[in-house]
Amino acid sequence: MDFFELLKESLPMLMQGLMLTLQLSAVSLFFAMIIGIVASLMGMSKNIVLRGINRVLVAVVRGTPLLVQAFFIYFGITGLLNIRITAFLAGVIALSFNAGGYLSEIFRGGIQAVDPGQREAARSLGLSAAQTTWRIIIPQAIRICIPSVVNQWCITIKDTSIISVIGLAELTNAGDAIISRTYRSFEVWIMVGVLYFIVIWLLTKLARFVEKKVSLDEQH
Amino acid sequence: MNNTKSPKVEVRGLHKYFGKNEVLKGIDCDIQTGEVVCVIGPSGSGKSTFLRCINCLEEPTQGTVLVDGNLMDDKAKNIDELREDVGMVFQHFNLFPHLSVMENLTIAPILRKKMQKEEAEKVGMDLLTRVGLADKADAMPNSLSGGQKQRVAIARALAMRPGLMLFDEPTSALDPEMVGEVLDVMRQLAKEGMTMVIVTHEMGFARQVSNRVLFIDQGVIAEAGTPAEVFDNPQNDRTKSFLAKVLNA
Secondary structure, three states: OOHHHHHHHHHHHHHHHHHHHHHHHHHHHHHHHHHHHHHHHHHOOOOHHHHHHHHHHHHHHHHOOHHHHHHHHHHHHHHHHOOOOOHHHHHHHHHHHHHHHHHHHHHHHHHHHOOHHHHHHHHHOOOOHHHHHHHHHHHHHHHHHHHHHHHHHHHHHHHHHHHHHHOOOOHHHHHHHHHHHHOOHHHHHHHHHHHHHHHHHHHHHHHHHHHHHHOOOOOO | OOOOOOOOEEEEEEEEEEOOEEEEEEEEEEEOOOOEEEEEOOOOOOHHHHHHHHOOOOOOOEEEEEEOOEEOOOOOOOHHHHHHOEEEEOOOOOOOOOOOHHHHHHHHHHHHOOOOHHHHHHHHHHHHHHOOOHHHOOOOHHHOOHHHHHHHHHHHHHOOOOOEEEEEOOOOOOOHHHHHHHHHHHHHHHHOOOEEEEEOOOHHHHHHHOOEEEEEEOOEEEEEEOHHHHHHOOOOHHHHHHHHHHHOO
């Protein structure tokens, strides 16, 4: 079987895996963004308890491997509570909290990077604290954050491959399955790698486009 | 409250600490409606802090600031409303870079005064015409020169129709050739009777437009008087040595 025959034979299964990878990425990143926004607001709150929750989340996410987090959720918590959840759901929970923790730090950094003079100017015009935050600070913070957020998205999309170990038939898992049948490690891992690469490349292109579109450095 | 006799601004026993550092050490001063007051003094003397206490961007550690008889207190419920009447112009312009020039001028009137967009834009266009930038309405702030930015910032503050304008070293961040266009706008404003408090290093301008000059040094008003009194016949030794330094530079 030459390379192209192997490709033809493997592609349906790889595409199925890719679809699952994309679904897992999209759902996880959706919740990760929400967790990240909420957690960053908690991290900047005056309330010491809310700040504490944020600190713990970030410390745990940073301090433990994603693989351990996924095992803990899929086997540890479910075992303790004596419930069963799908590998997909476990993957979503692990990736959402993992990426959410990192994103909260990115958002916090973005908001704090906005010139304090912006808040002063807005308040001196009579804008309330909330109006200042939503109309003046957040729009600028988003622009500052875009490159780091996209970077985190890329990392999380690739991290979905770790969820293969709890048996989810996403792209990496699909590649593994094909190899165990065909013993064509070299070619199949190239195919898997290229598929990840294309996804990330397209996302990066899109991000560059958006970044340029909202840039403040030149006249529109 | 709005008795014409009562001063526009009353500052009483104002002290401000940053940590253990006492920046303002007891300031008392009244500013009358229609008065143009220039605040001069060495850097680090507390001039800007004094100005920022007037609209409560800095909260006094001790003492009170009244504007039109209303206490400026950051925790007061109506502080946003009180700030609407006090325009401020900053050294570094602080235009909102994600909004066009016109949006910079209309955001506060629309959000705070519930003005219709069309009406706010009409007011905005009048103001831009006054500062000579009517053709820049759709430009983004980052495409403007420093002098243009500062003129937009003045127009933005005026869009709220404030009764008092504060200027915090409005020309200090400008290239020399752009200082004049900003001072011209301020001169015009003074002529129209606006109440103004201006922290500045432009001694010629201070002498020309102000009714009164305050010399602040080491956190206190070391000397106050008409421009002629302060510039031509200073009484305080610190005023003398400061003026000798800046005027002979």
